[in-house]
Amino acid sequence: MSPLVYLCARPQTGAAEAEYESFRTAMHLGDGELERWDLVRDTLPADAASRWRGAVVGGSPFNVTDPESTKTDTQRRLESDLARLAETAASGTIAALFTCYGIGVATRALGGEVSRAYPEDTGPTTVTVTDAGRRDPLFGPLADTFHALTAHKEGTERMPAGAVLLATGESCPVQAYRVGESLYATQFHPEPTGRAFTERMAVYRDDGYFAAHDYDRIAATVLAASLTEPPRILRAFATAF
Helix, strand or coil, rough: CEEEEEEEEECCCEEEEHHHHHHHCCCCCCCHEEEEECCCCCCCCCCHHCCCCCCCCCCCCCCCCHHHCCCCHHHHHHHHHHHHHHHHHHHHCCEEEEECCHHHHHEEEEECEEEEEEEEEEEEEEEECCHHHHHCCHHHHCCCCCEEEEECCCCCCCCCCEEEEEEEECCCCEEEEECCCCCECCEECCCCCHHHHHHHHHHHHCHHHHHHHHHHHHHHHHHCCCCCHHHHHHHHHHHHH
């Protein structure tokens, strides 16, 4: 059986390494069972669909809605690679789970719309599984309502045609969706523990996600949050595909 892969979209090496470990741990996989590929430095290989049976896409300080004139060549190439992956996953050729920044790339690539209308503050948010989500193999076993961690400046304004809304939230209506049987996308981060998330916050404390002087207060809220359900999505993904 071919392995799964973590696709990195973070320029910060330390944050990327920690995110990989969070995914691997949450998915209950060994090092050889979850490979890693750095899209910041290397283009997505042409044989991705045969090299790996599935991919998980992490977050990034990039935003899909950044003006094209401000995007670096790296960001434009990375988004092109992820768009190609989204199209391949939507066709059922490979399984993929796009998270946070990744949901924006997948949404736009498949004809949906991304805007700055639905940002969420750094920290825990309340996610509610939809009726369609209750029938989904990954989301169905979850609690009806659960907490997950977010930190994003943009969100899905309109899902791609044919997408199934799996989870929603008050401030960000599209928290998760599925296209076909093997493309999943979540606005929230399913992989980090509270401790890992606070360490990530420290890396990005000056990037506009929150006021730097609020770090200790927000970190305390994150550490106190119950995060039992999001990792179950990743374990189910690893098992299903």
